[in-house]
Amino acid sequence: MNITNPNAFWLLFLLIIPILIHLFQFRRYKKLKFSNVAFLKAINQEQKNTRKLKHLLILFSRLLFIFFFVMCIAKPFWPSDASTAEVNLIILDKSASNLSLAEGKANSVLEENMNLINRLQDQFPENLQIIDESGNALQAYDNIEINARSSEMVLDRLLEKHGNTGRVLILSDFQKQVIDRNKEVFSDTTRQFVIMPPYKESPGNIIWDSVWISGNELNTTLDESLILQLNTKGNPGQVNISLQENNTLIGNRQINDTENSSDTIGFWLNSNINQREEQLTFTSDDAIVTFDNTFYFKKENTGKIKVLLLEETQKDQNIRSLFEDNDVFDFENENINNYSFQRLDDFDVAIVKMGENFNSFKADALQAYAGMGKTLVLIPESDFNATELLARFGLNNVRKLQQNAKVKLQNPDIQNPFFRNIFKKTERNMDMPEAQAVMNWQSGQSLLSFINGYPFLSRTGKAQNIYTFSASIGLENSNFARHGLFLPVFYKIAFSGKSENTVTYHFLNEEIISFTNNDIPAATVLKLEKDNQQLIPDQRLQGGKISLILPEQEIMAGFYALKDAKTDTMYTYLAFNYPKAESENSFYTASDLEELFSGSKNVKVLEEYDVSTLENFLLESKNGFPLWKYFLILALLSLLAEVLIIRLIK
Incomplete structure (x- = not known):
């Protein structure tokens, strides 16, 4: 046994105090006179021996108390490994x-x-x-x-x-x-x-797995379903999941999954078509694992689809009725002979009615437009003759047909992805429209055909973004504009070149994040801003593609505004979340x-x-192993022993 504080042993001189008390206090006698003490001699001798033993025990307990208390102050210990x-x-x-x-x-x-x-x-x-x-x-x-x-x-x-x-x-x-x-x-x-x-x-935990948009593929309404895939680790019990936009509650779901399970839940969104970006968060009320209770993501809306109709003469009321005064589309109708084709880039969809004045200049401009991945729709008028120019759009062996009778269209192939969600099934004797073909070709993917095998609507181009009709859709040449196929076919074409609404988010363990934003000039120095925090990450901008190297320890979970470091111009938001690995491990x-x-x-x-x-x-x-506490216990037991001796021994 070793001693931590050996100077405490000087206190052992206090042992003399109870000894002095024993020697002087207990030896004082009182005289009591009796007339005859003969009968008390035996009793007196017995009481004297008892008192002597009691006094010795009290002395011993007091000495032990002082000794143990001094040892407690000295802090002894056993050396240990x-x-x-x-x-x-x-x-x-x-x-x-x-x-x-x-x-x-x-x-x-x-x-x-x-x-x-x-x-x-x-x-x-x-x-x-x-x-x-x-x-x-x-x-x-x-x-x-x-x-x-x-x-x-x-x-x-x-x-x-x-x-x-x-x-x-x-x-x-x-x-x-x-x-x-x-x-x-x-x-x-x-x-x-x-x-x-x-x-x-x-502890159990809710793990955010993935988020995506599921909506009507024709996008004829503004309602979309936001789907959340989540997993449970352990058994978190009953958990509430809420969806918020800018701290405004949109929806709430309650789950009570079993241990280590997976679940998918949906929330309906009423998208604001005029709001390009929406900051959304999922929040759970996990009781213990709280650091990842919020999942941040950004919903990018496609915005209105810009549609341009180019024609030579009269206004096509049938096409106008599809796109004009519609919350989903921005529609313009121009004369193709007076149009400045430099403005084509401003539109997502160009519908061109080709007449007798369709020439090589117009074909070149439209070919360049389609080469950018934009959607191009070509509709011949009855007086269209420049069939050789259509080879630029991927149509081979195009020939002009002589005036002939109207021919009925075949039933569409519902297995073709183009018609997904348009038909659940088709009847063999389905009433189909009829049209008078202006031309014929032998290439491209046929979407609608006549019963004689000639194409009515074909799709060509490297990006399959050029749609060509073989007949005029005016009422004098076809009743297609009056048929139930007219609206879904044109809407499907219009939305085919527009990316779907998407959600984007990043994780903090990503060293480099890349995204595309054509609104940011190439020489811009970008900064990330959140509350009072401002960071200028290493960056590369090239052709609208932006790559940011994230600082190692400075980015936190949440939304960061991406701004011009010099002018403070706001471009977009970036959503960051904690790495999945931190949530998935038990x-x-x-x-x-x-x-x-x-x-x-x-x-x-x-x-x-x-x-x-x-x-x-x-x-x-x-x-080493401390012993002072045990000596303190022994000191207290010594005091207790003294009390018991005084009370029990008479």
């Missing part, structure tokens, strides 16, 4: 999952672990070196923020950098990857570790780690997650 491996390195896990609540605590695991470090630094200032999972040095009472990109701890690399002596204290939430990725390090008996897990039961509990390291003498698992447990262990590591 732990004293040869004092804790001198603390590794603090700052990965995102440590923002979850510690079990039974009001603070997150990261906050609780930092509080532990602060207390330990105050008590052992000369012994402790503190680093994070990336090897960066830390100080007590630092304002610690998570490392949102990092999701792993490589102990071998950290120990090589900071030395292998002593014991290493690991403060983490102990996701399974923390232990599993370092099994070889923990099995090395030349290294010693102390771990203190914050969970006695592994945790090792205290009992799990006890069982896992039951045969490993170099790994000490502290079962209780509190500062006193850790302080006691560090003191034992520093000084």
Whole structure:
């Protein structure tokens, strides 16, 4: 047994006090006169012996009390094997999952672990070196923020950098990857570790898997369905999922999935066609794993589709009725002979009625327009003759047909993806429109055909974005404009060249993010802005494609505005979320780690997650096994013994 404070033994001189009390206080006598003491001699002798024994026992208990109390102050300890491996390195896990609540605590695991470090630094200032999972040095009472990109701890690399002596204290939430990725390090008996897990039961969690838009493919309404795919890890119980737009609640769902299950839920959206971007968030009310309770994403609306109708003479009321005064379309009708073709780029769809004045200049302009991936619709008038120009649009062997009778169209092939969601089924004797063909060809994908095999509507072009009719759709040549196929066919064509509404989001562990935005000039210096935080990442802009290299530890989850660093012009928003790996990993509990390291003498698992447990262990590591508390108990028992002797022995 060793003594921490040997100077306390000077207090042993206090042992003389109860001895003096015994010698003087208990030897005072009182005289009592009796007329005849003959009968009291035997009783007097017995009482005298009892009092002597009682006084000796009281003296002994008082001496023991003083001795044990002095020993308590001297702080004796038994030297232990732990004293040869004092804790001198603390590794603090700052990965995102440590923002979850510690079990039974009001603070997150990261906050609780930092509080532990602060207390330990105050008590052992000369012994402790503190680093994070990336090897960066830390100080007590630092304002610690998570490392949102990092999701792993490589102990071998950290120990090589900071030395292998002593014991290493690991403060983490102990996701399974923390232990599993370092099994070889923990099995090395030349290294010693102390771990203190914050969970006695592994908490359940909701994991955001993916989000996408599911809507009417014809887009004839503004309603869309936003689909959320989520998974459960463990058993989080009954959880509410809410969808918000700019802190405004749009919808709410309640799920009660079984352990480790998957679920898909939908929310109806009433899209604002004039709002190009919508900032949306999914929120859950998980009780413990709270760091990833919000999922940020941006919905990019396609906006109105710009449709241009070019014709030579009269206004086509049938086509105008489809697109004019429609919330989904911006429609213009121009004379093709007076039109400035430089404006073609402003439109998503160009419908061209080709007449006798259709020439090579117009064909070249329309060919360039289609080459940009825009949707082009060609409709011949009865006086169209320049069939040789159609070879530029992918039609071969085009020949003009002589005036002939109207021919009925065949039933459409509902297996063709073009007709998806237009027909559920077709009848054999379905009433089809009829038309008088102006020309014929032998190429392209035929979408609608006459019963004689001639094409009525074909699709060509590298991007399959050129649609050509073989007949005029005027009422004098065809009743197609009066048929039920007219509206869905033209709407399908109009939306075929327009990208669907999409949702976009990024994860914080992505080093480089790339996206396209044609509104940003090539020489622009971009910045990311969120609240009072402004960052200028490394960037590359080329042809509308933008690549940003994210700062390693400065980006946090949420929405960041992408702006011009000089003019502060706002371009778009970027949505960032915590890495999936941080949410998907389950945790090792205290009992799990006890069982896992039951045969490993170099790994000490502290079962209780509190500062006193850790302080006691560090003191034992520093000084050996403390005995002062046991001497304090013995001192108190000595006092109790004195009280019992006085009361029970008469």
